Amino acid sequence: MHTIPPGLQAFDVNGLIPECGRWKDTMPRSRDPHAYRLYINARKLWRSKIEWQLTRQEALSILHDVQAAANLGDWGARALMAYFYRTGLGPLDKNHVLDPDADKLVEILRMAVAAGQAWGYYDLGVAHEHGYGGAAQDERIAWAYYLKAAELGSPEAQMTLAGAYLKAERRDADVAMVMCAYRQGHGPAAYKLGIRAELRKDFAEALEYYQAGTSFGSEFSAAVLMLLFDTKKWSQRDKQEQVVLRELNILPDPERERRYEQISDALDLNPDLKFTRLDQVLPLPPAELPEWKGIQDAIEPDPDGPPSY
DSSP states (O other), X not given: OOOOOTTOOOOOTTXXXXXXXXXXXXXXXXXXXXXXXXXXXXXXXXXXXXXGGSOHHHHHHHHHHHHHHHHTTOHHHHHHHHHHHHHOBOSSTTTOXXXXXXXXXHHHHHHHHHTXXXXXXXXXXXXXXXXXXTXXXXXXXXXXXXXXXXXXXXXXXXXXHHHHHHHTTOHHHHHHHHHHHHTTTOHHHHHHHHHHHHHTTOHHHHHHHHHHHHHHTOHHHHHHHHHHTOHHHHHTXXXXXXXXXHHTTOOOOHHHHHHHHHHHHHHHHOTTOOOTTHHHHSOOTTSOOOOOOOGGGGOOSSOOOSOOO
16 A cells, blocks of 8 residues: 655545635746746637647647746646646647657646645546556545645535545535535536536526536536527426426526527637626526627636636
8 A cells, every 4th residue: 555645634535524725825826927828828729629620730839839838837838738748739640749648747747736736636636546657546645635635725626525425425515515616616516506406496596506607617507508598498398397487587588598509619619718797798587688799798808717627
């Protein structure tokens, strides 16, 4: 059995619930403007297409600029390089520019852990769970990293712990961890909370979570709201649900359906998007819809957040 690294402790599913950390508190307070601009422009190009649609020149440009920004110390660029080393860059012969390299991936993760960054602890936990890049395959070590990552505020780690608590039937701990992630604007957490509220037939609460999830960048949340306003799907709903939804002013609405569909499609291509102005351009009923020029009206400029691939 391997030894849990110093500063970490074994995860006990029956132990105390970790406090809610915030991933932003583990990140540098300032970034080199040149490095950040290199990184964010390269990321925008990468997210502008399905990866197989990139030309070789575009893929080379992305790799060059992200690597340059990473060398200058930008944490976002390092996280993206870690992703590229995990998956490679360019899935086709015509645009393939980088092979996966687990050793270089783990090297970046160890740098992030040394800097105390939550995302690094989570991703290094994944490396230990699967055993690659020189990280010993050991579930105890992996879960120790997940615990530390959750304490530091990794939403992915908080959701991972939530799953373990749910399996152990510790529903209080499960909800606490999902809420930790939700309060940080984590789309999957909002979607999960919406699903649970809908299962309880609390549609008012479910709508709020789905709307929040859409603003956080949850494609699934946007898709649920799209279907709520779909005329055909509406007619197939349970009659009692229709009564409740009418009381909430949720009725078939082709225009709302169209707008949520556009958002869902955009998130399918680019999960980085955050719709921080959603309530201004696509409010829930009974608010009336303002003019819609397109999804750009709702998008936060230059979105940046915790690495989540």
